[in-house]
Amino acid sequence: xxxxxxxxAIAVPDLQAAAAVYRDTLGARVSAAQALxxxxxxxVFIDTGNTKIELLEPLGEASPITAFLEKNPSGGMHHxxxxxxxxxxxxxxxxxxxxxxxxxxxxxxxxHGKPVLFLHPKDFLGTLVELEQA
Amino acid sequence: xxxxxxxxAIAVPDLQAAAAVYRDTLGARVSAAQALxxxxxxxVFIDTGNTKIELLEPLGEASPITAFLEKNPSGGMHHxxxxxxxxxxxxxxxxxxxxxxxxxxxxxxxxHGKPVLFLHPKDFLGTLVELEQA
Numbered sequence: 022x023x024x025x026x027x028x029x030a031i032a033v034p035d036l037q038a039a040a041a042v043y044r045d046t047l048g049a050r051v052s053a054a055q056a057l058x059x060x061x062x063x064x065v066f067i068d069t070g071n072t073k074i075e076l077l078e079p080l081g082e083a084s085p086i087t088a089f090l091e092k093n094p095s096g097g098m099h100h101x102x103x104x105x106x107x108x109x110x111x112x113x114x115x116x117x118x119x120x121x122x123x124x125x126x127x128x129x130x131x132x133h134g135k136p137v138l139f140l141h142p143k144d145f146l147g148t149l150v151e152l153e154q155a
Numbered sequence: 156x157x158x159x160x161x162x163x164a165i166a167v168p169d170l171q172a173a174a175a176v177y178r179d180t181l182g183a184r185v186s187a188a189q190a191l192x193x194x195x196x197x198x199v200f201i202d203t204g205n206t207k208i209e210l211l212e213p214l215g216e217a218s219p220i221t222a223f224l225e226k227n228p229s230g231g232m233h234h235x236x237x238x239x240x241x242x243x244x245x246x247x248x249x250x251x252x253x254x255x256x257x258x259x260x261x262x263x264x265x266x267h268g269k270p271v272l273f274l275h276p277k278d279f280l281g282t283l284v285e286l287e288q289a
Contacts, residue, residue, distance in 0.1 A: 022179060022182030022183075023181045023182050023183040023201075023203065024203070024204065025203050025204045025205045025206075026163070026203040026205060026206050026208070027248075029160070029163055029232075029235060029279055031281075031282055032264070033280050033281075039280050040174065042279060042280060043157070045159035045252070046249065046252045046254055046278075047157045048157050048184060048248070049156075049157040049244055049277075060214065067157075069157065069158065069159050069160040069204040069237065070159045071159045071206055072157065072159075072205055072206050073162050074235075075158070093281050095171070095276070095277060095280065095281035096280035096281035096282065097280070097281035097282060098163075098213075098232040098235070098281075098282055101163060101208075101232070103181070108256070114178030114182070115180065115181075115226075118179070118180050120180055121158060123211060130212075142227060142229070144176075144180075145176060145181075146165055146167050146173050146176060146229065146231070146288070147167075147227050147229035147230035147231035147232075148165055
């Protein structure tokens with residue numbers, strides 16, 4: 022079921038400063054910033070060749086990463102995203118095994134325009150897991 | 156400078172239980188466990204096709220992940236590892252920019268038999284970063 026690692030998301034308090042760390046200090050390829058108001062974040066993508074790092078800064082009043090940054094004011098690894106071929110089949114299999122899918126259990130359209138789900142960190146080794154239909 | 160994402164490491168309190176989550180619940184390809192006493196961890200590798208997830212369990216009295224697991228008893232994302240072509244050139248560039256290299260600043264041989272360094276999380280968005288010479 023589990024496919025490629027689509028990305029690792031790192032929440033940051035200051036996206037321009039964070040992008041500069043990856044671009045200038047680490048010498049990485051960093052995209053321009055994109056505001057995604059429907060997801061409550063502004064994001065830059067770092068292309069590592071085989072996968073992506075996404076740096077996320079809160080956008081708006083109800084950003085889903087605000088609480089995380091209150092606990093981790095310098096930033097930190099927020100979630101990993103794995104690709105699956107069929108997100109509804111993956112959801113059904115996971116729920117049948119007792120794993121908790123966040124929200125109402127229905128996929129929504131993620132930052133890449135594809136259906137995504139998030140899984141409860143307590144069921145996945147303290148790690149917030151996103152699944153994205155590839 | 157920054158190359159491929161070599162792996163994401165997740166620290167876990169119980170490696171067999173964690174391997175079962177990835178193998179049975181998520182349907183991933185999970186290796187047999189390998190004890191790495193010189194690194195203070197036992198590890199399993201998950202092959203996602205494009206990169207690896209490493210699940211780490213403490214091994215021995217002075218494991219480098221014990222303190223992390225005391226703060227995160229369910230487990231959690233511990234570090235990311237990026238490949239570089241020349242680890243000494245990377246270290247020199249990073250130190251010249253003011254970034255802190257952990258330990259005595261000299262590479263040691265990592266879990267894959269290649270030279271590695273760790274960078275201070277406070278200089279990299281709250282994320283512990285490993286560099287591995289590819």
